[in-house]
Amino acid sequence: xxxxxxxxxxxxxxxxxxxxxxxxxxxxxxxxxxxxxxxxxxxxxxxxxxxxxxxxxxxxxxxxxxxxxxxxxxxxxxxxxxxxxxxxxxx
Amino acid sequence: xxxxxxxxxxxxxxxxxxxxxxxxxxxxxxxxxxxxxxxxxxxxxxxxxxxxxxxxxxxxxxxxxxxxxxxxxxxxxxxxxxxxxxxxxxxxxxxxxxxxxxxxxxxxxxxxxxxxxxxxxxxxxxx
Numbered sequence: 001x002x003x004x005x006x007x008x009x010x011x012x013x014x015x016x017x018x019x020x021x022x023x024x025x026x027x028x029x030x031x032x033x034x035x036x037x038x039x040x041x042x043x044x045x046x047x048x049x050x051x052x053x054x055x056x057x058x059x060x061x062x063x064x065x066x067x068x069x070x071x072x073x074x075x076x077x078x079x080x081x082x083x084x085x086x087x088x089x090x091x
Numbered sequence: 092x093x094x095x096x097x098x099x100x101x102x103x104x105x106x107x108x109x110x111x112x113x114x115x116x117x118x119x120x121x122x123x124x125x126x127x128x129x130x131x132x133x134x135x136x137x138x139x140x141x142x143x144x145x146x147x148x149x150x151x152x153x154x155x156x157x158x159x160x161x162x163x164x165x166x167x168x169x170x171x172x173x174x175x176x177x178x179x180x181x182x183x184x185x186x187x188x189x190x191x192x193x194x195x196x197x198x199x200x201x202x203x204x205x206x207x208x209x210x211x212x213x214x215x216x217x218x
Contacts, residue, residue: 056110071216075216078216085149
């Protein structure tokens, strides 16, 4: 999962010449890597069932997908919360 | 976040390497009484082009002398009643298996710790 764009603002590990990505780009890239994690889990569990891959790969892939899922859920919650805040503003 | 993600892969590769080592220990122990069997030894090496993962290198055969076992009734016995046994030392193998277990547990703890750290980081988003 790629949340490196989360740290870009603090300058940790990113070049200072980066311009900040828009929220739409950021959320779509997060979503893409999340979907990639999910499809990885399917592939690896199929391999483990057929005896190709070993259990460590399975645990590794599932853990990463689970963490990506938690991050995605929290992103969604924050986005919904922000939307509701704005909607609640008196006209 | 990439540092944490790489930690997962590295710990997983460590566990894989230790379980391969355990597999060879099991093979050695199972073949303790096989005539002419030389015990297998695994060497670990750092994987090229990757960020510090470990992989199992060449499996080499222990070239020390095979002990001669005296048993005239054995089908492979020569005219003196000796046949070549295997150079597996059970005590050595058991100790090796304990080391493999400790190494595996250490990698597992690392994996768990990485997971906890990542989870704690993502918890910040909860509030």
